[in-house]
Amino acid sequence: MQDTYVFYQGKIVKESEVQISIRSKAFNYGLGCFEGIRAYWDEEAQQLYVFRLKEHFERLQESCKALYMNLPYTVEELCQWTVELLRKNNFKTTVYIRPVAFKGSDHLFPTLFDDDNRVLIYCQPMGKFAGKDAFRAAISSWRRISDTMLPPRTKATAAYLNSALASLEALQNGYDEAILLTKDGYVCEGPGENIFLVKKGKLVTPSPADDILEGITRDTVMTLAKEELGMEVVERSVGRTELYSAQEVFFSGTAMEVTAVVEVDNRKIADGQSGEVCKKIKELFFDVALGKNPKYAHYCTPVYEK
Ligand SMILES: Cc1ncc(COP(=O)(O)O)c(C=O)c1O
Structure with a gap:
């Protein structure tokens, strides 16, 4: 996989620079929630359109609330970061965007009651997923x-x-x-x-x-x-x-x-x-x-x- 730019902890960085502990509660217990968003490339208009971006981050916000996770950014900020991330990667193809909100702490027990709330966004080209009609x-x-x-x-x-x-x-x-x-x-x-x-x-x-x-x-x-x-x-x-x-x-x-x-x-x-x-x-x-x-x-x- 190409070393694309990703969003992590308030910055756009190369994916290879992101380090997440093997003890992270997200990895050990699945304490996180995510979104799946598509951006469609229009060859004719030479434009990439993110589909219902705001609604996806509103849903992420609702998910975080239900799971007692504090999303450290507003919906508007997350929308802006996503657009900036796509521009930085200079995608000229249809793309899948994956924001993940998770508990990053390496404290041993699966408690949601801590303040280590992290957000990661990565993207990758994605054509037809279904493979058949x-x-x-x-x-x-x-x-x-x-x-x-x-x-x-x-x-x-x-x-x-x-x-x-x-x-x-x-x-x-x-x-x-x-x-x-x-x-x-x-x-x-x-x-x-x-x-x-x-x-x-x-x-x-x-x-x-x-x-x-x-x-x-x-x-x-x-x-x-x-x-x-x-x-x-x-x-x-x-x-x-x-x-x-x-x-x-x-x-x-x-x-x-x-x-x-x-x-x-x-x-x-x-x-x-x-x-x-x-x-x-x-x-x-x-x-x-x-x-x-x-x-x-x-x-x-x-x-x-x-
Ligand atoms: C379990 C489940 N149901 C339904 C959907 C469809 O939701 P959406 O149209 O928002 O992608 C998804 C995909 O996100 C899913 O994972």
């Missing part, structure tokens, strides 16, 4: 952690062991991705993405009370469906077998973007092809993310001064 998914035997155990809405680093176990199982069983159910057996989300169904012409997605991470792409998809496609959007609990009879199923997420699910548990969804709603939302999404739709220009933060 249509996914075969399976319900995981691992249940999603719940808000009463390790709150999924906080994007806590430790929570991703739950995601990793589900992904591993799906891949080892020959599927592309897992779908996790809540502890009560309702459809929750993928290991790193939200899920949508088209049912009787309505767009349905699990509600925030069903232990999901409230995705920023999810919010974008709901907005585009309502505003641009005139669809009714319903947030409610979803039963497992509702997936099998859905007209369409698709995932949404920063890394995953908008990706069709054409099979669940070896049952084809409708005709087993990517559906029309998913296709339209995907098209609208990329238009918006690439700064081509003036109505949603406020979602895009340009990095380079023109």
Whole structure:
């Protein structure tokens, strides 16, 4: 990996200069939370647009609050540092940005009650993460952690062991991705993405009370469906077998973007092809993310001064 510039403890430095103790509580116990943000490169405009930057740092702030971590910068400062970091790296490609807030102290016990709150931001080029246009998914035997155990809405680093176990199982069983159910057996989300169904012409997605991470792409998809496609959007609990009879199923997420699910548990969804709603939302999404739709220009933060 190239020695890129990163943000650490209030400064932009080379990644190779960052030193974090092997005793850090973030490393030993996963005491931290993070964000995943994309910046889209528009070749035509020679511009890099960060997608919904402010909303990502607002979510990080909320995560830190819930986890009793003091975020030592404001949302505005973090947005400015991110833009400066991207400029410093001079990226001319689509990039994934990873801010991490964590407990840096090397005190032995997993207590959140200390003042060593650190923030790290690194970025790397990232093209299409999904690798394919249509996914075969399976319900995981691992249940999603719940808000009463390790709150999924906080994007806590430790929570991703739950995601990793589900992904591993799906891949080892020959599927592309897992779908996790809540502890009560309702459809929750993928290991790193939200899920949508088209049912009787309505767009349905699990509600925030069903232990999901409230995705920023999810919010974008709901907005585009309502505003641009005139669809009714319903947030409610979803039963497992509702997936099998859905007209369409698709995932949404920063890394995953908008990706069709054409099979669940070896049952084809409708005709087993990517559906029309998913296709339209995907098209609208990329238009918006690439700064081509003036109505949603406020979602895009340009990095380079023109
Ligand atoms: C568990 C989980 N659910 C959903 C999402 C999608 O959220 P977003 O659209 O904000 O990336 C992510 C990715 O951040 C995730 O890790």
